[in-house]
Amino acid sequence: MSDTLIHVENISKVYGTGDASTIALANVNLTVKRGSWLAIMGPSGHGKSTLLQIMGGLDRPTAGKINLNGTELTALPPNALARARAKEIGFVFQFFNLLPHLTALENIQMALWFGGMASHAGKARALALLDAVGLTGKADFFPGMLSGGQQQRVAIARALANDPNVLLMDEPSGNLDSASEAELLQLLKRLHAQGKTIVMVTHNAAVATHAQQVVRVKDGRIDEADYAH
Ligand SMILES: Nc1ncnc2c1ncn2[C@@H]1O[C@H](COP(=O)(O)OP(=O)(O)O)[C@@H](O)[C@H]1O
Ligand SMILES: [Mg+2]
Known part of the structure; x- marks a missing residue:
């Protein structure tokens, strides 16, 4: 098994056409090693989310390969x-993106169902995932009844549902208070220690210090100077 999990090869992304076009990414190359923790930093509007979405197959590049x-x-x-997305990738978003009319348990069961698991097997697994993120007893709570930190942990449990190879996280602590952020960090450290690969967009330099590799995205390019960090 190769120790490269994700290889981003010469990716470009252009939104729109003609005068209205935006070059969101220009010739980006990046390698994510199996079991590593990569932080993506950089100013707003410079292509971080676009890169993450393309890495995870939520969007397609204009040119290049993943x-x-x-x-x-x-x-x-x-x-x-x-299918590849459901099996290989867990996404976590800044605003959690839980379905508001489903309980914490059902939000996770939905992901398991997308991954091909029958609902009776899914319930036990979803409960175990809630335990794993420290939310035992919250199965029947709707997202609106949970704190931001708790909602983010449901979102992480959902992302872990199909035991993906990688967690792709877009500013996962961007909307959390500092206590919830600290708890999130503990959870991520535990997942990483268990071997999960993490790719995380963050504005928070303190959070990025836990990563083994930090890249900076600026004007749709990776700042080469930071690449070997
Ligand atoms: N769906 C879209 N349509 C048009 N332009 C977009 C779209 N998504 C992002 N952009 C543009 O692409 C650039 C990079 O955006 P984004 O990847 O969201 O940056 P970041 O995550 O670093 O804030 C910005 O100029 C943004 O306005
Ligand atoms: Mg973004």
């Missing part, structure tokens, strides 16, 4: 891409 765990995502038709 290889995830030996599969070229950019060559997959939509159905196969959706």
